[in-house]
Amino acid sequence: MDDSHITFKENLSAYALGALDVDETIALESHMQTCESCRAELAEYQRVSAGLLSALPPQPPRPALKRILQKRLAAPRPQIKFSFGQIAITGAFILLIALNVISLLQIYSLKQQQAELNNQHYSEQTAIAMLAYPGTQQITFGQNKISGSLLVDKTRNLVAVIAWNLPPAPAGKTYQMWLIDAKGDRTSGGLLTPDADQPFVTAVITSPGPLTNFTGLGVTLEPSGGSPQPTGPKILRVDF
Amino acid sequence: MDPLSNELSLIQRVAEGDQKAFLVLYDHYAPRVHALTLRILGNEMMAEEATQDTFLKFWSRARLYLSERGSFLVWLLTIARRTALDRLRMEARRPLLSDSKDPETIWPLLSDGEQNSEEARWQSLYFMLHDLPDEQRQVIELAYYQSMSQSEISAELGWPLGTVKTRMRAGMEALRRAWLKDEH
Numbered sequence: 159m160d161d162s163h164i165t166f167k168e169n170l171s172a173y174a175l176g177a178l179d180v181d182e183t184i185a186l187e188s189h190m191q192t193c194e195s196c197r198a199e200l201a202e203y204q205r206v207s208a209g210l211l212s213a214l215p216p217q218p219p220r221p222a223l224k225r226i227l228q229k230r231l232a233a234p235r236p237q238i239k240f241s242f243g244q245i246a247i248t249g250a251f252i253l254l255i256a257l258n259v260i261s262l263l264q265i266y267s268l269k270q271q272q273a274e275l276n277n278q279h280y281s282e283q284t285a286i287a288m289l290a291y292p293g294t295q296q297i298t299f300g301q302n303k304i305s306g307s308l309l310v311d312k313t314r315n316l317v318a319v320i321a322w323n324l325p326p327a328p329a330g331k332t333y334q335m336w337l338i339d340a341k342g343d344r345t346s347g348g349l350l351t352p353d354a355d356q357p358f359v360t361a362v363i364t365s366p367g368p369l370t371n372f373t374g375l376g377v378t379l380e381p382s383g384g385s386p387q388p389t390g391p392k393i394l395r396v397d398f
Numbered sequence: 399m400d401p402l403s404n405e406l407s408l409i410q411r412v413a414e415g416d417q418k419a420f421l422v423l424y425d426h427y428a429p430r431v432h433a434l435t436l437r438i439l440g441n442e443m444m445a446e447e448a449t450q451d452t453f454l455k456f457w458s459r460a461r462l463y464l465s466e467r468g469s470f471l472v473w474l475l476t477i478a479r480r481t482a483l484d485r486l487r488m489e490a491r492r493p494l495l496s497d498s499k500d501p502e503t504i505w506p507l508l509s510d511g512e513q514n515s516e517e518a519r520w521q522s523l524y525f526m527l528h529d530l531p532d533e534q535r536q537v538i539e540l541a542y543y544q545s546m547s548q549s550e551i552s553a554e555l556g557w558p559l560g561t562v563k564t565r566m567r568a569g570m571e572a573l574r575r576a577w578l579k580d581e582h
Contacts (some may be wrong), residue, residue, distance in 0.1 A: 166454065168563070168567055169569050171566060171570030171571065171574070172541070172548055172563065172566055172567070172570075174568070174570070175538065175541040175542050175566070176541065176542070176544075176545065176565065177541035177546065177547050177548050177551070178547065179547050179548065179549050202503075202574055202577075202578060203570060203574055205577065206523075206570065206573045206574050206577050207471050207542060208519060209519070209523045209577060210523065210527070210538075210543075211434060211471075211476065211479060212430060212471060212472070212473035212475060212520040212523075213520045213521075213524040213527060214430075214433040214434055214437050214520075215431075215433060215524070216428040216429030216430055216433050216523065217429055217430055217432045217433040217436050217507065218432065219429075219432040219446050219449050220446065221443075223428070223446055223449065223450060224421070224424060224425075226450065227424065227450060227454070228417070228421070229448075230454060231417050231420065231457060239542065242442040292490060300461055302547060302549070333466050338484070340488070341451060341481075341484075342451070342480065342481050342484030342485070371446070373488065374487075392545075395487065397488070
């Protein structure tokens with residue numbers, strides 16, 4: 159058992175509590191991909207941390223809360239219904255897409271690299287322009303050894319993230335940004351991909367709705383390609 | 399608090415918009431959800447709002463629960479924890495340190511006649527946590543109930559980072575040993 163393995167083992171309990179700093183989290187997750195004994199021990203610590211959720215004496219809320227909830231439930235829930243015609247059109251559309259997918263994939267693979275370069279260029283240009291604009295709100299942050307700035311322009315619904323010292327995501331993983339609303343619900347803001355040759359990474363999010371609906375930005379570590387909702391460890395959280 | 403024998407069926411009915419099923423689950427689990435939000439937020443009004451938000455999220459997302467991935471209670475409490483921690487960050491409040499109440503005076507809230515083996519294990523974990531040396535319990539509670547990293551705990555308590563790590567590791571190792579012993 160080498161020294162690095164011992165260090166990883168020592169970090170397992172803190173990982174199960176979500177208390178590791180980001181660089182330690184990334185290193186440990188990378189190590190666990192090939193270390194069965196660490197995965198097994200982590201599973202035991204995770205049983206303890208799941209138990210901590212329930213290990214509190216029950217505290218009934220006021221009876222009034224149930225009445226409030228009943229009233230709120232009375233509001234109709236949004237239902238999505240499809241007619242037969244819509245299903246047929248959707249089916250035909252999917253078939254059309256399937257027929258073209260092979261040629262699209264070829265074009266996509268050729269253009270992907272160019273798009274990534276263009277995107278990076280756009281992000282950096284936008285960030286510079288936002289820095290120069292007097293109405294931009296600038297929030298600096300320093301968490302888990304990652305520091306940088308958030309540039310927020312609520313009139314144009316733009317957020318630029320400039321993060322220093324964010325290490326490249328481990329194999330099979332990616333960083334994903336989330337716009338967080340007042341209720342804590344997350345809306346994906348896209349992926350954040352640090353370049354190993356560059357000490358900082360820049361990304362721009364165009365909010366899908368008024369930016370005033372959101373109160374913060376989060377970054378989590380997700381499986382490659384991103385997730386519909388956050389599932390991985392928290393890397394950054396900045397309120398604006 | 400007896401386990402619900404038809405829990406999965408109730409959850410499916412909630413996913414279909416059945417308010418009665420929702421209220422059965424609310425009656426059963428609200429005390430647990432509220433205990434967690436209250437522990438994290440330390441304020442009755444904010445905890446009640448977080449409890450309400452948790453159940454509204456369950457109401458709108460019940461179909462996302464997958465029983466093969468774990469128990470419903472853990473899923474619900476995970477939503478409650480995240481909801482309460484989000485609220486805590488919004489309020490930018492100082493973290494709550496360990497609650498100083500004597501555990502013996504709190505647990506009688508659990509009716510002896512209603513305890514099942516799972517309930518007894520949670521109670522046992524609560525006592526295990528309170529049996530830890532204060533400095534070990536404190537770092538575990540700040541990490542889990544306040545979502546603080548070891549570096550943040552070090553800055554908050556003024557303890558060297560290495561000390562925080564050692565105490566967290568020792569406390570969790572003691573809990574793990576006791577928890578696994580109970581499983582066998």
